[in-house]
Amino acid sequence: xxxxxxxxxxxxxxxxxxxxxxxxxxxxxxxxxxxxxxxxxxxxxxxxxxxxxxxxxxxxxxxxxxxxxxxxxxxxxxxxxxxxxxxxxxxxxxxxxxxxxxxxxxxxxxxxxxxxxxxxxxxxxxxxxxxxxxxxxxxxxxxxxxxxxxxxxxxxxxxxxxxxxxxxxxxxxxxxxxxxxxxxxxxxxxxxxxxxxxxxxxxxxxxxxxxxxxxxxxxxxxxxxxxxxxxxxxxxxxxxxxxxxxxxxxxxxxxxxxxxxxxxxxxxxxxxxxxxxxxxxxxxxxxxxxxxxxxxxxxxxxxxxxxxxxxxxxxxxxxxxxxxxxxxxxxxxxxxxxxxxxxxxx
Ligand code: NAD
Ligand code: WQD
Numbered sequence: 068x069x070x071x072x073x074x075x076x077x078x079x080x081x082x083x084x085x086x087x088x089x090x091x092x093x094x095x096x097x098x099x100x101x102x103x104x105x106x107x108x109x110x111x112x113x114x115x116x117x118x119x120x121x122x123x124x125x126x127x128x129x130x131x132x133x134x135x136x137x138x139x140x141x142x143x144x145x146x147x148x149x150x151x152x153x154x155x156x157x158x159x160x161x162x163x164x165x166x167x168x169x170x171x172x173x174x175x176x177x178x179x180x181x182x183x184x185x186x187x188x189x190x191x192x193x194x195x196x197x198x199x200x201x202x203x204x205x206x207x208x209x210x211x212x213x214x215x216x217x218x219x220x221x222x223x224x225x226x227x228x229x230x231x232x233x234x235x236x237x238x239x240x241x242x243x244x245x246x247x248x249x250x251x252x253x254x255x256x257x258x259x260x261x262x263x264x265x266x267x268x269x270x271x272x273x274x275x276x277x278x279x280x281x282x283x284x285x286x287x288x289x290x291x292x293x294x295x296x297x298x299x300x301x302x303x304x305x306x307x308x309x310x311x312x313x314x315x316x317x318x319x320x321x322x323x324x325x326x327x328x329x330x331x332x333x334x335x336x337x338x339x340x341x342x343x344x345x346x347x348x349x350x351x352x353x354x355x356x357x358x359x360x361x362x363x364x365x366x367x368x369x370x371x372x373x374x375x376x377x378x379x380x381x382x383x384x385x386x387x388x389x390x391x392x393x394x395x396x397x398x399x400x401x402x403x404x405x406x407x408x409x410x411x412x413x
Pocket of ligand 2: 193194284286300341367
């Protein structure tokens with residue numbers, strides 16, 4: 068069995084990807100420092116796939132331990148690198164924390180790979196690199212705009228690091244996947260998003276409000292130049308996103324890449340407004356959501372959705388799940404978390 072290293076594999080997108088990799092017959096080893104995830108996720112993955120993946124707790128921003136890890140695991144065929152900090156607002160407050168973690172980790176991993184002749188990396192990038200695009204849907208060729216946050220800048224710099232490094236190391240392959248807005252959870256409701264503290268993102272805030280953890284959802288602005296005045300995003304089901312990673316790994320291992328550094332948009336190609344997401348949630352959950360329109364959130368763009376034709380054509384991958392399926396799976400996950408909490412209290 069081919070062994071794949073999944074960094075950040077106990078996190079939100081990583082855990083869903085581990086499940087898809089296991090189901091396609093890949094052997095997986097997870098590395099995570101558990102700074103934004105829990106060790107219990109390993110049991111939850113095992114409950115879905117039947118086996119617990121190998122796991123090592125280590126901080127990839129620490130050079131010696133990372134190089135030591137690679138020296139002990141020279142049989143890894145590809146690395147899917149999710150591990151990073153991702154809170155946009157926090158990155159503005161603490162830029163060095165973000166540059167140190169996100170960039171040191173990537174550099175250490177690349178050194179470990181090069182030292183041990185490990186050739187393939189799939190990297191978690193983001194639609195944030197486009198800022199507010201001039202043309203929609205946005206293609207991979209759209210200009211990269213000045214980053215709106217240190218977090219966004221770490222994604223731009225990481226892509227540059229990968230481009231420059233693959234340029235001089237022809238045996239090294241990188242696929243940068245630019246995710247749009249991942250939401251939802253696995254259909255089993257055994258894994259999902261676990262935001263620490265108050266969620267920054269829309270859908271976890273909706274589900275936490277509906278279940279009573281938060282009193283009210285604030286909708287940040289309804290005076291945008293969009294049909295209903297609220298911003299538009301390309302929400303993608305996390306399982307569709309996870310599947311794209313397996314396809315990317317297959318492409319690398321089967322030597323199907325056209326260049327040794329490729330970039331793909333991962334979205335559905337459809338944009339939905341904040342109010343449309345709320346309406347979908349209310350319909351599938353049968354819950355009336357308490358929300359209020361407030362001022363715009365600084366830094367938010369008006370609208371973005373992906374041109375997915377390159378990923379559809381080249382990867383043979385297409386997002387399949389619609390908005391209602393996304394919001395329903397997010398709600399089932401929130402209900403499962405509430406049930407777990409109740410049983411712990413009893
Ligand atoms: P997440 O926080 O749930 O998962 C990231 C995991 O990485 C966590 O388990 C955390 O403990 C681990 N980690 C962080 N720094 C580490 C380090 N130095 N060493 C070892 N482990 C470390 O986040 P996610 O939503 O699953 O995001 C995964 C990746 O996708 C990130 O790179 C993120 O920037 C990117 N991304 C996420 C989104 C999104 O909306 N969720 C959108 C675009 C891109
Ligand atoms: C979506 C819409 C908000 C919360 C962020 C990162 C981006 C990428 C994806 C990693 C916006 C509105 C939200 C709330 C609201 N992550 N909203 N009330 O801002 O598109 O992107 O996640 O790479 O880098 O910036 O996602 O879920 O925060 O917001 O009205 O309580 O929901 O204003 O219009 P965003 P989001």
